Amino acid sequence: MSALFLNTHSALNHADWKVRLARLDWYLLTVVLALMSFGLVMILSASIDLAAHSYKDPWFFFKRHALYLCVALVGAIMIFSLPSQAWNRLGIVFLIIGIALLVAVLIPGVGKMVNGSRRWLGVGPFSLQASEAAKFCFIVFFASFLSRRTFEFKNGWSAFFKLLVILGAFVILLLLEPDFGSSVVLCITAGAMMFIAGVPVLRFVFLALLAVVGLAFMAVASPYRWQRLVTFLDPWADQFSSGYQLVQSLIAFGRGEWFGLGLGNSLQKLFFLPEAHTDFIFSIVAEEFGLIGALVLVACFVILVWRILLLAFKAYKQEAFFASYCAMGVAMLFSAQAFINMGVASGLLPTKGLTLPFVSSGGSSLLVCTALIALVLRLGWELNDE
Amino acid sequence: MSTSKGAWFKQWRFGTICCVVAVLPAALIWHLSYLQVMPGQEKGHDFLQAQGQARTLREQKINAYRGVITDRNGELLAVSTPVVSIAVNPQVIAPNDIVRLAKALNLSAKDLTKKLQRFSNKQFMYVARQLPPHEAANATQLKIRGVIAQREYQRYYPAGEVAAHLVGFTNIDDIGQEGMELALDNHLAGAPGAQRVIKDLKGNIVKDLGVVRSASPGGDVALSIDLRLQYLAYRELKLAMSVQKAKSGSIVMLDVTTGEVLAMVNQPSYNPNDRANIKPNQTRNRAMTDVIEPGSTVKPFTVMAALETGRYTPESIINTNPGFVRVGRKTFIDPRNYGEIDLGTVIQKSSQVGISKLALDLPQNVVRTMFERLGFGQSTGTGFPGESLGVLPSRSKWHPIETATLAFGYGLTVTPLQLAQAYVTVANSGQTRPISLLKQDEIPAATQVVDAKVADQIAVMLKRVTERGGTATRAQTSAYLTAGKTGTAHKVGENGYADDKYVATFAGMAPANDPRVVTVVVINEPTSGHYYGGEAAAPVFASVTDSSLRLLNVPPNNSQHAEGVKQVARR
Numbered sequence: 001m002s003a004l005f006l007n008t009h010s011a012l013n014h015a016d017w018k019v020r021l022a023r024l025d026w027y028l029l030t031v032v033l034a035l036m037s038f039g040l041v042m043i044l045s046a047s048i049d050l051a052a053h054s055y056k057d058p059w060f061f062f063k064r065h066a067l068y069l070c071v072a073l074v075g076a077i078m079i080f081s082l083p084s085q086a087w088n089r090l091g092i093v094f095l096i097i098g099i100a101l102l103v104a105v106l107i108p109g110v111g112k113m114v115n116g117s118r119r120w121l122g123v124g125p126f127s128l129q130a131s132e133a134a135k136f137c138f139i140v141f142f143a144s145f146l147s148r149r150t151f152e153f154k155n156g157w158s159a160f161f162k163l164l165v166i167l168g169a170f171v172i173l174l175l176l177e178p179d180f181g182s183s184v185v186l187c188i189t190a191g192a193m194m195f196i197a198g199v200p201v202l203r204f205v206f207l208a209l210l211a212v213v214g215l216a217f218m219a220v221a222s223p224y225r226w227q228r229l230v231t232f233l234d235p236w237a238d239q240f241s242s243g244y245q246l247v248q249s250l251i252a253f254g255r256g257e258w259f260g261l262g263l264g265n266s267l268q269k270l271f272f273l274p275e276a277h278t279d280f281i282f283s284i285v286a287e288e289f290g291l292i293g294a295l296v297l298v299a300c301f302v303i304l305v306w307r308i309l310l311l312a313f314k315a316y317k318q319e320a321f322f323a324s325y326c327a328m329g330v331a332m333l334f335s336a337q338a339f340i341n342m343g344v345a346s347g348l349l350p351t352k353g354l355t356l357p358f359v360s361s362g363g364s365s366l367l368v369c370t371a372l373i374a375l376v377l378r379l380g381w382e383l384n385d386e
Numbered sequence: 387m388s389t390s391k392g393a394w395f396k397q398w399r400f401g402t403i404c405c406v407v408a409v410l411p412a413a414l415i416w417h418l419s420y421l422q423v424m425p426g427q428e429k430g431h432d433f434l435q436a437q438g439q440a441r442t443l444r445e446q447k448i449n450a451y452r453g454v455i456t457d458r459n460g461e462l463l464a465v466s467t468p469v470v471s472i473a474v475n476p477q478v479i480a481p482n483d484i485v486r487l488a489k490a491l492n493l494s495a496k497d498l499t500k501k502l503q504r505f506s507n508k509q510f511m512y513v514a515r516q517l518p519p520h521e522a523a524n525a526t527q528l529k530i531r532g533v534i535a536q537r538e539y540q541r542y543y544p545a546g547e548v549a550a551h552l553v554g555f556t557n558i559d560d561i562g563q564e565g566m567e568l569a570l571d572n573h574l575a576g577a578p579g580a581q582r583v584i585k586d587l588k589g590n591i592v593k594d595l596g597v598v599r600s601a602s603p604g605g606d607v608a609l610s611i612d613l614r615l616q617y618l619a620y621r622e623l624k625l626a627m628s629v630q631k632a633k634s635g636s637i638v639m640l641d642v643t644t645g646e647v648l649a650m651v652n653q654p655s656y657n658p659n660d661r662a663n664i665k666p667n668q669t670r671n672r673a674m675t676d677v678i679e680p681g682s683t684v685k686p687f688t689v690m691a692a693l694e695t696g697r698y699t700p701e702s703i704i705n706t707n708p709g710f711v712r713v714g715r716k717t718f719i720d721p722r723n724y725g726e727i728d729l730g731t732v733i734q735k736s737s738q739v740g741i742s743k744l745a746l747d748l749p750q751n752v753v754r755t756m757f758e759r760l761g762f763g764q765s766t767g768t769g770f771p772g773e774s775l776g777v778l779p780s781r782s783k784w785h786p787i788e789t790a791t792l793a794f795g796y797g798l799t800v801t802p803l804q805l806a807q808a809y810v811t812v813a814n815s816g817q818t819r820p821i822s823l824l825k826q827d828e829i830p831a832a833t834q835v836v837d838a839k840v841a842d843q844i845a846v847m848l849k850r851v852t853e854r855g856g857t858a859t860r861a862q863t864s865a866y867l868t869a870g871k872t873g874t875a876h877k878v879g880e881n882g883y884a885d886d887k888y889v890a891t892f893a894g895m896a897p898a899n900d901p902r903v904v905t906v907v908v909i910n911e912p913t914s915g916h917y918y919g920g921e922a923a924a925p926v927f928a929s930v931t932d933s934s935l936r937l938l939n940v941p942p943n944n945s946q947h948a949e950g951v952k953q954v955a956r957r
Contacts (some may be wrong), residue, residue: 253421254434271585292421339410
């Protein structure tokens with residue numbers, strides 16, 4: 001941990017640069033850049049007709065996403081430039097920011113209502129999805145908290161309950177929006193982080209059961225979630241009402257077969273499948289590139305998660321617990337979010353409004369995912385400095 | 387990395403997470419392969435693709451070419467020409483494109499915008515229908531989004547008003563509405579083909595998968611009419627109408643040996659190619675749809691009935707003294723007292739008194755049965771839409787006045803075609819055939835409805851009508867000997883029969899000694915003063931018959947006619 005700051009002195013010699021560059025996780029970076037590029041292409045393909053129809057500009061969503069991508073990359077460089085120790089120290093600040101964002105979005109006038117959910121904060125011409133930013137804040141705070149109070153919550157109850165209260169606060173705020181999908185992802189992420197941090201197994205099992213029961217109750221208690229559950233089991237029964245989107249998505253998968261219809265040849269994107277360029281972009285990938293294309297995309301996410309898990313393990317061995325828990329959180333966030341998104345699109349899971357990281361059109365998600373990856377890259381970069 | 391390998395197992399918590407995380411993509415891959423490639427799944431890709439096709443695959447109609455209608459010699463009467471209709475999807479077309487489209491089609495952009503606003507919740511709206519292909523190309527060349535070009539066929543009628551009533555017309559959707567276009571619609575229409583296309587949710591064609599079933603063109607129809615005869619009949623009728631200032635008129639010409647209609651024209655007529663301002667009364671094929679009281683034209687049939695009873699011969703004498711006869715409370719008068727005359731003279735002079743006395747002497751129903759055998763009150767068998775049957779009254783007991791009036795053509799109604807059919811029976815030695823509006827490949831079998839000898843005797847009597855001393859000398863032509871009978875019927879007005887409204891009729895055959903054609907001329911309400919059948923209708927008959935026989939290459943028999951005239955003179 002000698003290099004806490006990224007020094008760009010002109011005095012650095014050539015060999016130094018080579019060593020420094022080698023420290024970067026190139027696999028992870030390559031996979032992320034590949035996903036970003038693929039996402040850009042797929043957004044154009046999936047949205048071109050919708051954009052031409054709704055905005056009279058076929059490139060509308062592409063341009064918007066490309067702009068977000070530029071902002072995200074600039075942000076990523078900034079995050080990468082910060083030493084991880086700074087994040088660790090600022091943990092409590094992120095807790096406050098995260099809670100503040102989630103509270104702010106619930107205030108009418110501040111939070112924008114879209115499709116019955118209050119999820120958006122207007123920031124000038126842009127709008128920010130509070131839950132996405134909150135995910136970032138939560139992971140950083142949680143990792144910081146876990147790494148500093150390891151002994152306390154392993155052996156006592158008070159710290160454990162503090163964790164529960166904080167997690168509960170996030171989940172409840174998310175459910176108030178309502179954003180069921182994000183709270184599920186957050187629970188999984190937090191659970192995995194606590195598990196790695198060494199929460200006793202019995203306690204963990206108790207916690208997991210509590211979460212499952214709670215979420216199940218939420219699902220049953222709310223009529224629209226229950227409707228989604230029933231629809232997901234047999235979308236063809238309500239194929240022209242509540243099952244419409246899933247049915248259209250399944251048709252996209254069926255059309256794809258092995259190799260797909262080819263880039264740009266999707267039929268479902270021609271107004272049949274709503275949200276084809278956002279939450280259901282995986283269906284269009286499967287339709288245009290077939291099972292092979294879908295498998296390649298799944299493989300990309302597997303590599304991405306695997307690289308971050310490796311980092312988490314390596315950091316754990318080096319007893320860099322903040323880095324380890326942080327990486328574990330990010331890995332779980334990506335795996336949960338990608339799996340749920342793909343599972344929803346293919347009818348494996350009930351419908352949730354979750355984006356596919358780096359591929360779906362959606363500025364907040366892209367910014368936050370890129371920031372998380374930048375953080376992970378920085379953590380790995382520091383770690384390899386042995 | 388090699389050193390870390392062992393540590394993975396020690397760190398079971400990491401191992402557990404890895405296992406859980408590994409299960410997720412595995413489940414996803416299993417599920418995807420089930421959806422996308424596994425064969426024989428209940429809701430696998432075959433089912434999904436079929437569902438997808440049900441939502442996107444559409445069949446588009448390819449309009450079939452409608453069969454042509456020709457006359458008996460192959461002259462075109464109705465023909466389909468390819469045209470293009472321009473339509474738009476109001477939900478797709480952009481406002482500035484509306485202006486461009488309107489300009490290309492020479493329409494008012496303001497009106498088009500207004501119309502599009504009215505149809506803004508629809509996905510299809512016609513902008514201009516049935517344009518010539520080169521005009522439609524102006525619009526399609528612009529390649530405007532949301533503009534649809536449909537290939538259609540428009541009917542064109544080369545003979546125009548001349549054959550309009552018989553041929554009829556189709557509507558804008560190429561469906562028969564009148565005349566033979568309606569009667570033979572199934573045969574003419576053909577079967578539309580289908581083209582398979584993929585459409586998106588907004589109705590735009592995404593992909594053309596080609597023709598599934600090509601359109602099979604409709605069958606052609608050859609009518610029995612001869613366009614040359616039709617033209618000249620029409621010309622003569624139109625001329626007579628304007629000279630006589632009549633209300634309407636019809637001419638029917640039948641082929642004696644086959645029962646085919648050679649010409650059928652009516653006035654007033656209309657131009658089927660421009661129907662913007664036509665009135666319903668112009669569209670009636672009066673020769674078949676309208677009925678008239680035949681008047682004196684049925685007198686030969688009364689005589690025919692008398693001859694058939696055996697109680698009369700052509701030489702039988704009827705005493706018409708003193709030139710009138712009282713029947714019930716009515717008195718029927720001849721123009722002058724003809725005295726004692728034979729049956730031929732009764733017909734020649736069209737004697738009311740003679741016919742009345744003859745009819746009253748016959749057993750009841752003999753005349754009516756004769757009329758029935760000649761086809762009155764029944765369908766001629768043409769199948770023409772709207773054809774009238776006429777009315778032939780049927781009574782259990784006939785009053786003398788009813789017997790008498792029926793005998794000279796009142797109290798019953800016939801169509802001009804039915805009258806012509808009856809005269810064909812006389813011209814054809816008592817044989818009748820079904821009337822045909824279609825060209826017959828084989829001559830249909832004839833039915834003997836009247837004794838051949840009797841029918842021939844009537845035909846001989848009819849020759850005298852056009853000779854000197856007859857009522858229709860003006861039906862005679864210079865080249866051909868003709869035979870026939872006039873009729874002048876009072877029209878029914880508000881208070882019974884009107885004194886000043888007439889239907890002038892002439893029904894005749896030519897050449898008289900070997901008839902080829904039977905022609906019926908009906909002039910309805912001539913107002914120029916000449917209302918007798920012999921004055922109003924007979925000259926039209928003469929000119930039509932003369933020209934027609936020439937066109938049909940019938941050798942003139944002028945000499946015989948001249949001889950006949952001499953014989954009459956010697957008498």
